[in-house]
Amino acid sequence: MKSDDREREASGQALSRLVEKLRADFSNVKIKEAGVFYWNPYEKEVGYLIGHEESALLLLHELAHTELGHEGYEWDMELLQMESAAWRKVRDELSGRYGVRFDSELALRKLETYRDWFWERSSCPGCGTYGFQGLDAKYACRACQRVWRPNDNRFKRVWRKGVDEKRVFCDFSEIDKLLQF
Numbered sequence: 420m421k422s423d424d425r426e427r428e429a430s431g432q433a434l435s436r437l438v439e440k441l442r443a444d445f446s447n448v449k450i451k452e453a454g455v456f457y458w459n460p461y462e463k464e465v466g467y468l469i470g471h472e473e474s475a476l477l478l479l480h481e482l483a484h485t486e487l488g489h490e491g492y493e494w495d496m497e498l499l500q501m502e503s504a505a506w507r508k509v510r511d512e513l514s515g516r517y518g519v520r521f522d523s524e525l526a527l528r529k530l531e532t533y534r535d536w537f538w539e540r541s542s543c544p545g546c547g548t549y550g551f552q553g554l555d556a557k558y559a560c561r562a563c564q565r566v567w568r569p570n571d572n573r574f575k576r577v578w579r580k581g582v583d584e585k586r587v588f589c590d591f592s593e594i595d596k597l598l599q600f
């Protein structure tokens with residue numbers, strides 16, 4: 420057996436042991452092997468993928484969403500906040516509890532994909548200034564008054580019912596704070 424095969428097998432076994440422990444500790448959550456990592460709050464289901472060096476941490480990340488009671492989000496900023504909170508939970512609690520070494524570069528890399536997505540959606544197609552997102556998810560630019568609806572649906576949006584009319588002004592310093600690991 421080649422040494423990387425052996426390593427893969429060892430990490431596969433470590434992952435199955437972890438999954439067993441998590442199933443016992445989170446008996447209200449269905450934890451199942453899938454083609455992607457995901458968290459489905461309505462089915463109380465977490466999916467994970469085997470064969471990745473990062474599988475254990477990514478699985479803990481999805482479970483962190485369940486622990487934090489994350490469901491839908493209304494504004495893009497909220498998704499960033501949830502992602503950041505889930506990684507903090509892995510760093511501060513879950514990785515220690517389950518003996519998985521935390522990798523802040525991985526967390527950062529994952530968060531950056533959300534940040535890039537956010538920048539892309541919130542910058543005004545007319546003048547490039549960052550806009551604010553209002554009710555019904557449209558963005559508006561304070562500089563040139565343009566209003567736009569971003570059409571990148573990479574992350575599934577789940578709408579909450581009975582939302583009050585309000586606007587979310589993006590606090591960009593907040594975003595940098597979310598990305599400190």
Ligand SMILES: [Zn+2]
Pocket residue numbers: 480481484501502505
């Ligand atoms: Zn996440």
Ligand SMILES: [Zn+2]
Pocket residue numbers: 543544545546547548560561562563564565
């Ligand atoms: Zn503009």
